[in-house]
Amino acid sequence: xxxxxxxxxxxxxxxxxxxxxxxxxxxxxxxxxxxxxxxxxxxxxxxxxxxxxxxxxxxxxxxxxxxxxxxxxxxxxxxxxxxxxxxxxxxxxxxxxxxxxxxxxxxxxxxxxxx
Numbered sequence: 190x191x192x193x194x195x196x197x198x199x200x201x202x203x204x205x206x207x208x209x210x211x212x213x214x215x216x217x218x219x220x221x222x223x224x225x226x227x228x229x230x231x232x233x234x235x236x237x238x239x240x241x242x243x244x245x246x247x248x249x250x251x252x253x254x255x256x257x258x259x260x261x262x263x264x265x266x267x268x269x270x271x272x273x274x275x276x277x278x279x280x281x282x283x284x285x286x287x288x289x290x291x292x293x294x295x296x297x298x299x300x301x302x303x304x
Contacts, residue, residue, distance in 0.1 A: 207289055210296045218293060225290020228283040241276060248272050 203224045205217050213221070231237055252269045255262050 203286070203289075205289075207292055210293060211300075213293075218297075221293050222290050225286045225288075225293075228286035229290070232280075232283050232287060241280065245273060245276055248276075 203220055205213060205221055207213075207221075248269050252266060252273075255266055255269075
């Protein structure tokens with residue numbers, strides 16, 4: 190189930206602190222920009238947005254269709270709500286990556302114009 194690609198992707202995950210941009214290495218800056226650009230491409234992809242919204246609508250419809258108030262029905266509600274939260278967290282992670290890229294680019298431009 191877990192292969193070397195997954196391990197490599199985990200080890201390459203973006204873990205930088207943008208609170209002090211001056212301390213970032215050039216490779217970290219490039220990684221933030223690259224990761225943000227990839228996320229921005231996904232955020233702007235209309236087809237991806239359509240599928241995300243359709244999935245959310247399907248989960249919402251399933252959630253609304255639960256009319257019982259049993260332990261099983263409540264467990265299903267919780268599971269569906271967690272699915273919605275997961276999709277929202279994924280979209281927010283994309284937005285956060287774009288924000289970090291934009292913040293870094295803005296800070297670099299301010300440094301270049303200030304010197």
